[in-house]
Amino acid sequence: MTGDDKRRYSGRRGAKDNRDSARRPARDVPRGAREATARGLLDGLPEAGRGAGAPTGPVTGSGGTAPRPNPFHTPEKRQPVPGPYARPEPAAAPPPEPEPVPEPEPEAESADRSAAPADTSADPAPESEREPTSTTSAAASESVPPPPTTPSAYVAEPHQETGQEQETEPPLEPNVIPLRGGGPDRVPATTVEAYAAGPAAYEQRAESSQEPPFAPQSEPKGPSPSDASPRRALAGHDPHTYADAEREAVYRAIRERRDVRMGFRPDPVPDEVLTRILTAAHMAPSVGFSQPWDFLIVEDPDVRTRVQELAQTQREEYARALPAARARAFSGLKVEAILDTPINVVVTVDPTRGGRHTLGRHAQPQTATYSTALAVQNLWLAARAEGVGIGWVSFFDERDVASALDLPPHLQVVAYLCVGYVEDFPPEPELALGGWAQRRPLSWAVHRDNYGRRGLPGEEPTSLLEETIAAIGPLNQRAVREAEDRHSRMTVPPGALGELQEVSVRLAGLAGECPPPIPEPAAVAIFAGDHGVHAQGVTSWPQEVTGQMVQNFLAGGAVANAFAEQVGAEVTVVDVGVAGDLPTVPGLLPRKVARGTADMTQGPAMTRTQAEFAIEAGIEVARDLSSAGNRCLITGDMGIANTTASAALIAAFTGVDPAEVTGRGTGVDDAMHEHKIEVVRRALAVNAVESHDPVGVLAAVGGLEHAALAGFILGAAALRVPVLLDGVIAGAAALAASAIAPEVHHACFAGHRSAEPGHSVALEHLGLQPLVDLEMRLGEGSGALLALPLLQGAARALRSVATFDSAGVSERA
Numbered sequence: 001m002t003g004d005d006k007r008r009y010s011g012r013r014g015a016k017d018n019r020d021s022a023r024r025p026a027r028d029v030p031r032g033a034r035e036a037t038a039r040g041l042l043d044g045l046p047e048a049g050r051g052a053g054a055p056t057g058p059v060t061g062s063g064g065t066a067p068r069p070n071p072f073h074t075p076e077k078r079q080p081v082p083g084p085y086a087r088p089e090p091a092a093a094p095p096p097e098p099e100p101v102p103e104p105e106p107e108a109e110s111a112d113r114s115a116a117p118a119d120t121s122a123d124p125a126p127e128s129e130r131e132p133t134s135t136t137s138a139a140a141s142e143s144v145p146p147p148p149t150t151p152s153a154y155v156a157e158p159h160q161e162t163g164q165e166q167e168t169e170p171p172l173e174p175n176v177i178p179l180r181g182g183g184p185d186r187v188p189a190t191t192v193e194a195y196a197a198g199p200a201a202y203e204q205r206a207e208s209s210q211e212p213p214f215a216p217q218s219e220p221k222g223p224s225p226s227d228a229s230p231r232r233a234l235a236g237h238d239p240h241t242y243a244d245a246e247r248e249a250v251y252r253a254i255r256e257r258r259d260v261r262m263g264f265r266p267d268p269v270p271d272e273v274l275t276r277i278l279t280a281a282h283m284a285p286s287v288g289f290s291q292p293w294d295f296l297i298v299e300d301p302d303v304r305t306r307v308q309e310l311a312q313t314q315r316e317e318y319a320r321a322l323p324a325a326r327a328r329a330f331s332g333l334k335v336e337a338i339l340d341t342p343i344n345v346v347v348t349v350d351p352t353r354g355g356r357h358t359l360g361r362h363a364q365p366q367t368a369t370y371s372t373a374l375a376v377q378n379l380w381l382a383a384r385a386e387g388v389g390i391g392w393v394s395f396f397d398e399r400d401v402a403s404a405l406d407l408p409p410h411l412q413v414v415a416y417l418c419v420g421y422v423e424d425f426p427p428e429p430e431l432a433l434g435g436w437a438q439r440r441p442l443s444w445a446v447h448r449d450n451y452g453r454r455g456l457p458g459e460e461p462t463s464l465l466e467e468t469i470a471a472i473g474p475l476n477q478r479a480v481r482e483a484e485d486r487h488s489r490m491t492v493p494p495g496a497l498g499e500l501q502e503v504s505v506r507l508a509g510l511a512g513e514c515p516p517p518i519p520e521p522a523a524v525a526i527f528a529g530d531h532g533v534h535a536q537g538v539t540s541w542p543q544e545v546t547g548q549m550v551q552n553f554l555a556g557g558a559v560a561n562a563f564a565e566q567v568g569a570e571v572t573v574v575d576v577g578v579a580g581d582l583p584t585v586p587g588l589l590p591r592k593v594a595r596g597t598a599d600m601t602q603g604p605a606m607t608r609t610q611a612e613f614a615i616e617a618g619i620e621v622a623r624d625l626s627s628a629g630n631r632c633l634i635t636g637d638m639g640i641a642n643t644t645a646s647a648a649l650i651a652a653f654t655g656v657d658p659a660e661v662t663g664r665g666t667g668v669d670d671a672m673h674e675h676k677i678e679v680v681r682r683a684l685a686v687n688a689v690e691s692h693d694p695v696g697v698l699a700a701v702g703g704l705e706h707a708a709l710a711g712f713i714l715g716a717a718a719l720r721v722p723v724l725l726d727g728v729i730a731g732a733a734a735l736a737a738s739a740i741a742p743e744v745h746h747a748c749f750a751g752h753r754s755a756e757p758g759h760s761v762a763l764e765h766l767g768l769q770p771l772v773d774l775e776m777r778l779g780e781g782s783g784a785l786l787a788l789p790l791l792q793g794a795a796r797a798l799r800s801v802a803t804f805d806s807a808g809v810s811e812r813a
């Protein structure tokens with residue numbers, strides 16, 4: 001490898017190479033350690049994203065790793081929790097209905113069971129269930145406590161020092177927006193007895209409490225328990241607060257509740273246990289105290305077989321609609337255990353119960369169903385405490401299952417539950433373990449006063465854009481070096497993989513691991529918007545085509561759909577600014593910020609607020625698609641006249657003359673092309689654009705889809721997920737994103753070079769080399785989709801090509 005090559009791999013080439021200079025503390029995990037934990041859905045895929053977004057522990061050099069515990073698991077803090085519900089205190093959970101009699105044999109057994117899984121719940125799968133792992137990972141898993149439980153991409157556990165080699169590197173947190181501090185109140189524990197014994201005893205007890213109670217997520221790093229906020233002080237003296245162990249039991253049931261589909265045991269659930277569980281369900285809150293639920297216990301094998309057939313049919317229907325990569329993963333996924341469990345419990349709702357004047361239901365009829373869902377949750381938590389597993393099956397049409405169960409017509413099925421003792425409770429949701437989806441951090445979900453002002457209690461709220469910018473960082477240099485080293489040893493003449501070498505090294509640096517995960521599954525987001533500048537006659541197509549093409553995407557009839565199907569990617573359409581109304585259908589995300597932009601030759605196309613809203617909509621789409629398990633995000637666009645706005649943006653960000661960046665778009669003739677250049681010039685003259693104010697530039701001469709695409713690109717970079725860029729519209733948006741957060745380019749891969757002249761200018765400015773160059777000029781994400789297999793091939797080369805050593809191939813003399 002030449003020195004020049006080496007320089008290239010440390011980041012963007014050319015003038016902007018020195019952006020990697022900022023360094024932050026390292027966090028890395030040997031590949032083997034991560035593989036040892038992988039036993040999920042996507043394991044069936046050829047290495048698909050194994051470990052993607054799964055930074056599971058600290059840097060430990062090449063040896064084993066101390067696992068990075070899941071925050072919902074606090075084994076080191078966990079105390080033995082006595083029995084199911086501690087009974088004596090009136091404030092504790094409801095006691096079971098029947099007077100507890102000396103427990104018969106099966107009951108005693110069940111009590112054991114309820115304790116046993118708790119102890120093992122942090123454990124990895126039994127040896128027999130584990131994926132075969134490399135020697136390193138096997139060694140690692142032997143020498144360390146239970147491995148990390150999940151692709152903990154969404155988990156920010158405090159870094160564990162191992163004393164082993166650490167380098168100064170950016171933190172390795174693919175798929176993680178570094179989480180800000182804050183958190184639950186950690187009040188001193190109190191007990192009812194202490195309170196009853198008098199305030200002095202109570203206070204003493206509170207002060208002497210050592211054990212911090214439940215930490216719902218370790219992401220928050222906010223105020224310490226000593227903080228003297230009024231809220232904290234009040235809580236510390238609240239006579240109603242449960243004692244530590246009691247609270248821990250409640251929170252433990254919450255965090256260890258699982259939807260279980262595998263490993264059910266045939267032994268029956270004793271009647272007393274089932275009665276306790278149903279009693280808990282029956283204690284649920286309900287609107288107007290209407291108690292609209294009923295519980296149908298199904299044992300009859302014929303009925304269950306009928307229901308199972310319904311589920312099977314639905315499963316097949318669902319699988320047919322999946323993109324290829326997802327369908328492969330889904331084929332290994334168990335969705336029901338209807339015949340595997342000793343009983344099924346159906347929870348129904350009677351929306352008419354309580355009569356006409358049920359309090360609260362008159363305004364919100366759906367609260368009957370909500371109430372019933374709360375009963376399901378109570379049932380589920382109680383079952384967990386009893387060591388009983390629950391699998392909720394929703395793979396059927398509600399009316400079909402109601403009729404298979406011969407329910408009275410006024411009842412509806414809310415939940416169909418498979419109920420039985422289990423071999424194991426997975427330490428994390430099965431879907432997360434397999435990489436099908438990821439847990440969203442709490443900080444994504446907590447807003448303050450206004451939706452979008454995110455901040456955990458006790459923290460200063462921030463905007464999504466600020467938070468995203470703060471999370472974008474350099475490539476991980478350790479992974480970059482490992483990838484470079486591997487390339488130098490791979491059975492390939494030096495440099496023979498051309499650009500794919502740079503791509504693969506960058507994928508490793510982005511993910512923070514070598515080899516990097518295969519960028520699969522992938523999702524294209526087609527952002528759609530209309531343009532006021534259309535009125536200037538810059539395209540020969542009517543504006544309605546934007547909305548009509550959206551419908552075409554949704555019906556699966558566009559080029560983007562054909563190419564997405566070819567490469568197994570999922571298509572999502574996002575309406576950020578289509579002028580007309582669009583139907584509410586699956587696959588279309590309604591995020592309309594405005595009904596198209598204003599005419600930029602008359603003034604700014606958008607207000608700054610509109611531009612910001614659109615950017616944030618794009619960030620949220622990146623977050624959602626990533627937490628849905630996608631490991632590659634692809635840009636797509638639809639917006640008649642958007643090549644005009646693209647040209648204006650590119651001219652504004654690069655300083656290149658409009659005549660050199662304005663193309664023919666959908667194919668305008670010479671006269672219209674000249675006119676289009678003039679329109680771009682006029683827009684830039686009317687709007688005083690300053691490239692140091694990228695959001696202002698987007699607002700002045702951009703489109704809503706450009707702003708959203710810029711957010712999408714920023715969002716992907718913050719999550720350390722590769723983003724595959726399409727043509728000139730994506731190029732213009734990437735320039736804006738890069739002006740907002742210069743290090744965004746590490747995550748950007750140019751899918752293709754469009755025939756639009758502005759696109760080459762943008763790519764040059766971004767320092768990106770296109771993977772495909774076929775004179776295409778369509779947009780929609782079409783060029784980027786074609787390039788997806790190249791991106792995946794680059795990652796796979798690092799993963800599966802042998803080295804000279806391992807293959808016994810002689811190196812050149």
Ligand SMILES: Cc1cc2ncn([C@H]3O[C@H](COP(=O)(O)O)[C@@H](O)[C@H]3O)c2cc1C
Nearest residue numbers: 539637638639640641642643665666778779
């Ligand atoms: C039928 C049709 C399908 C398209 N698919 C993408 N575009 C592309 O062309 C449009 C931009 O070109 P201009 O700036 O010249 O209007 C965008 O909608 C872009 O996505 C299409 C355009 C049309 C007409």
Ligand SMILES: O=C(O)c1cccnc1
Nearest residue numbers: 665727728754777778779
């Ligand atoms: O480069 C593109 O993506 C492009 C070119 C023409 C029309 N629409 C999109």
